[in-house]
Amino acid sequence: MLIDDLQAVLPGDRIVRDPDVLRSFAHDEAEWAPYAQPAVVVRPRTADEVQATVRQCIEHATPLVTRGAGTGLSGGANAVEGCVVLVLxxxxxxxxxxxVERLAVVEPGVVNDDLRAACAAQGLWYPPDPASSPWSTIGGNVATNAGGVCCVKYGVTRDYVLGLQVVTGTGELVRLGRRTAKGVAGYDLAGLMVGSEGTLGVVTEVTVRLRAQRAPERTVAGYFDSTVAAGEAAAAIAAAGVVPSALELVDRHCLAAVDAWKNMGLxxxxxxxxxxxxDAPGEAGDREATVMLECFEKAGATWAAQSSDQEEADALFAARRLAYPALERLGPVLTEDVCVPTHLVPEMLARIDLAAKRHDTQVANIAHIGDGNLHPLLITPTGDEDARRRAQAAFDDIVxxxxxxxxxxxGEHGVGLLKRTGLVQELGPGVLELHHAVKKALDPHGILNPGKVLGPHSDE
Incomplete structure (x- = not known):
């Protein structure tokens, strides 16, 4: 029996069988993504314990679903029937x-903000900063190739992963990548693992690139009568050649929800x-702030100004990060994550508005608008099945x-379960076959997070 064999190779406190606890690890934050009750939860403390768990799953032909903090929004960490959920x-x-080398080596359960704080204490900075950074883990960020507020200028998680320690789908513990600033030996297998959502291996250690701490940021805020007008401002900033360190959209539904929850006085x-x-230093930063302000005004901002109150500016960005959990308190929220070329952001925002009207669905909007990554949030009343169907139809139209x-x-949440149909539409059959070939080569037993990303395959 699988559980008996796990108990034989792992310390007793690593194995969880309590049904209530199992239920708490059965799914992530994706609304309406299917999940099942796991057979057992394993909470390892070492790479060797991860390897022992993977080998037992291979031996017993049991699915293995790897989970970090469970903050994902695509169903990528959802349990399948009879699986082992491996919680890191x-x-x-x-x-x-x-x-000196500007790198950090961390285990996968390190919380993003904890790493950033530890780096800051040494004058260093780890840029990837998803909105969930106070809770999400580096392992989960690697699994989904997470982005965040800073990625418009500084890139996403893959841009900072130098090396990985991974347990493969054959139960081997291997090191991928490097510690050096440069290196082109062999295929980029570390890069392949980033964004694979636990379908190709289990990450047990991450080596990340760091940067020097940056200059203090200048903040420009603008009010607009529509998302389309705000999109036109963002497109104008890109056309002007300015790469802001952040460019974020938040609509009034989000701000009201955050204020009702946190009473921030917004x-x-x-x-x-x-x-x-x-965050450009000196006069360059002044020029960038001036250009952004001019672009806001030319796009029809009803009010725009450079903030002179750092506390107020920080509060607005904090509200941006809290938007999703604040809205979730009001009812089920289906979260989109599409990304389009920056010059087409106004058109995409207009289409989102039309989809909301077409399907009579309330949509709140947040966005990393500077790089075209839009997060329309489709809100439905609890228990309203007709509203749920309409929201899912709007979701499909937006994709x-x-x-x-x-x-x-x-753009950053991953495919998981919610975007499998969209992935098929995006990649086409030839490229999908390449994906299936990689999956079969690295997970020949088909145990690693089955059914996610690519869905079932005829060979599985």
Missing amino acids: DRMTAIREIDP SADAEVVLLGRS ADALALGGTVT
């Missing part, structure tokens, strides 16, 4: 921060707030519109 939240060591006499930041504009079905 106890692997929390920051093993090394090297200020108010905005506008449908949409656009928040821009520049189709993003693809029609040359975009992608997911």
